[in-house]
Amino acid sequence: MTAPSNELLASSLGEMLEEAAFIFTEPQDQPPPFQGKAVEARIGYQGPHTGELRLVADAGLAATLAANLLGEEEGDATQGKAGDAIGELLNMFVGVWVVKLFGEQSRCKLGVPKVRELPAAEAGAPVKGAACAAHLIEEEGRRIDVSLTLTGGS
Amino acid sequence: MQPALFQRFCKLAYDKAGIALKPGKEALVTARVSKRVRALQLGDAGDYLDYLEEEDDGEELQTFLDVISTHFTNFFREPDHLDELARALRGWMAAGQRRFRFWSAASSSGEEPWSMAMTVASQPGADRTDWKILATDIATHTLAAARKGHYAADRVAPVPRALAQRYLERIPDPAGEEPDRFGVVDELRSHVVFQPLNLTQPPFPMKGPFDVIFCRNVFIYFDQPTRQRVVQAMEGLLRPGGIYILGHTETLNGIRTGLKMARPSVFVKAGGEGQ
Amino acid sequence: MSYAILVVDDSSIVRTMVKKSIAMAGLPVGKVFEAANGKEALEVLGKNWIDIVFADLNMPEMNGTELVEKMSQDSMLVSTPVVIVSSEQSQAKIDELKAKGIRAYIKKPFRPEGFRDVVAEVLGPAQAKGGQP
Numbered sequence: 001m002t003a004p005s006n007e008l009l010a011s012s013l014g015e016m017l018e019e020a021a022f023i024f025t026e027p028q029d030q031p032p033p034f035q036g037k038a039v040e041a042r043i044g045y046q047g048p049h050t051g052e053l054r055l056v057a058d059a060g061l062a063a064t065l066a067a068n069l070l071g072e073e074e075g076d077a078t079q080g081k082a083g084d085a086i087g088e089l090l091n092m093f094v095g096v097w098v099v100k101l102f103g104e105q106s107r108c109k110l111g112v113p114k115v116r117e118l119p120a121a122e123a124g125a126p127v128k129g130a131a132c133a134a135h136l137i138e139e140e141g142r143r144i145d146v147s148l149t150l151t152g153g154s
Numbered sequence: 155m156q157p158a159l160f161q162r163f164c165k166l167a168y169d170k171a172g173i174a175l176k177p178g179k180e181a182l183v184t185a186r187v188s189k190r191v192r193a194l195q196l197g198d199a200g201d202y203l204d205y206l207e208e209e210d211d212g213e214e215l216q217t218f219l220d221v222i223s224t225h226f227t228n229f230f231r232e233p234d235h236l237d238e239l240a241r242a243l244r245g246w247m248a249a250g251q252r253r254f255r256f257w258s259a260a261s262s263s264g265e266e267p268w269s270m271a272m273t274v275a276s277q278p279g280a281d282r283t284d285w286k287i288l289a290t291d292i293a294t295h296t297l298a299a300a301r302k303g304h305y306a307a308d309r310v311a312p313v314p315r316a317l318a319q320r321y322l323e324r325i326p327d328p329a330g331e332e333p334d335r336f337g338v339v340d341e342l343r344s345h346v347v348f349q350p351l352n353l354t355q356p357p358f359p360m361k362g363p364f365d366v367i368f369c370r371n372v373f374i375y376f377d378q379p380t381r382q383r384v385v386q387a388m389e390g391l392l393r394p395g396g397i398y399i400l401g402h403t404e405t406l407n408g409i410r411t412g413l414k415m416a417r418p419s420v421f422v423k424a425g426g427e428g429q
Numbered sequence: 430m431s432y433a434i435l436v437v438d439d440s441s442i443v444r445t446m447v448k449k450s451i452a453m454a455g456l457p458v459g460k461v462f463e464a465a466n467g468k469e470a471l472e473v474l475g476k477n478w479i480d481i482v483f484a485d486l487n488m489p490e491m492n493g494t495e496l497v498e499k500m501s502q503d504s505m506l507v508s509t510p511v512v513i514v515s516s517e518q519s520q521a522k523i524d525e526l527k528a529k530g531i532r533a534y535i536k537k538p539f540r541p542e543g544f545r546d547v548v549a550e551v552l553g554p555a556q557a558k559g560g561q562p
Binding site for chain 1: 439440441442443445446449487488489515516517518519520521522536537538
């Protein structure tokens with residue numbers, strides 16, 4: 001068992017963005033504010049502890065993520081897929097996350113991602129009761145946050 | 155420029171970016187610094203050095219590093235390296251590999267990564283693979299120009315005609331006053347990612363692994379300990395069987411590494427066939 | 430000869446990524462069907478001949494495990510190969526699904542080579558052509 005931490009969240013998400021979408025980010029303690037709209041995804045898991053992971057990304061970064069996952073230029077083919085992309089990123093992330101915490105042999109029940117759009121002001125607010133959190137910034141200064149809330153067990 | 159002042163510029167370049175300015179570069183530094191002195195409406199090179207040392211955001215430092223390290227670069231420079239890339243790619247595709255990651259480590263104004271992209275995209279079957287190029291450079295201004303990918307006609311002249319027809323488009327000056335420029339087509343853009351990176355400060359944030367790393371004509375700016383660190387970090391990001399390419403005049407002499415020379419300036423990481 | 434495939438995932442992005450990866454694997458693909466969950470997949474399977482199914486696990490309505498169970502109880506579908514493509518990395522889960530009859534398991538995020546290897550394993554090596562991408 002590995003304990004969840006801010007650093008583990010940041011490094012795991014950074015690796016996932018590079019591996020799945022060839023997006024390069026760096027953790028930043030004092031991130032710039034969200035610009036315009038943001039996209040949020042949440043997913044729950046049940047294992048040795050029960051938790052919920054949350055991603056919030058600049059809508060523009062989410063659109064780039066969609067394009068990179070699909071291997072397309074941003075445009076008609078990727079229009080309207082930003083939410084789906086963040087949901088799927090979180091879906092992939094939770095699978096890797098529970099193995100990092102609990103190992104390959106443990107059994108976890110994973111949820112289905114819930115996605116919604118958020119105004120910038122709400123997107124940047126810290127998550128109440130979060131056990132750990134991290135902010136990542138990509139080259140163009142666009143931001144993606146990840147946080148973990150423990151909802152039961154330990 | 156006074157030797158003492160030149161020494162201070164040298165120290166700054168080395169401390170901040172690992173760039174070792176050699177004796178004899180006084181004229182180059184003087185010329186380039188004087189342009190910045192004028193641009194910022196400062197008195198002399200000494201004022202400029204004070205400015206660099208006192209600024210908070212590091213923005214002018216970026217510009218300074220940019221102007222003193224700008225090296226001559228060209229489309230399809232040392233084209234046998236691009237042939238090497240094409241040959242390796244065809245071999246790996248034949249062996250069944252379908253995902254490729256390449257790195258242009260000192261991409262400067264973009265000629266190298268765009269030349270790599272044209273080379274890869276034009277290989278038969280490459281359109282049915284997942285290929286990407288990471289292009290990095292320390293100078294963010296240069297990186298922005300590289301990403302934009304617009305060049306004057308004489309800059310793109312070395313691009314082979316067939317590739318130029320396919321991957322470059324003419325961009326007329328909106329005012330009709332300047333000569334037409336040439337831009338890389340959108341088809342290539344989704345394959346190339348530009349990222350600022352200081353090569354002298356490993357470990358690098360990327361996880362890799364890369365199939366091919368181009369690290370050409372950048373070692374001239376680094377001293378031997380820096381070269382050692384850079385090569386070691388890059389070797390770690392190369393997959394077994396991956397290829398490491400230096401400039402024609404560069405070697406790994408005196409550097410501890412597991413990379414094996416396949417021919418001058420081309421090295422292979424042991425241990426892998428295909429992906 | 431070309432194969433009819435069914436891709437089951439609640440994310441349209443993933444369905445497209447799976448289709449692209451299969452094409453990169455060199456599998457001669459004929460008709461491609463899509464479904465957003467197990468229930469829709471069973472409807473497609475009831476009306477069409479499908480040679481191979483690529484299915485996610487965690488989906489609303491009916492998940493991948495239930496889909497595999499339903500297919501194994503249906504004499505018409507019991508021999509249709511199912512490949513699970515999921516973000517679940519747990520070996521315990523994979524072993525359990527293999528016991529239920531799935532033919533292969535691909536972890537997300539996946540690489541196109543993963544599909545090539547699986548296609549070769551499930552449909553025979555001649556179907557995954559290395560030399561002709």
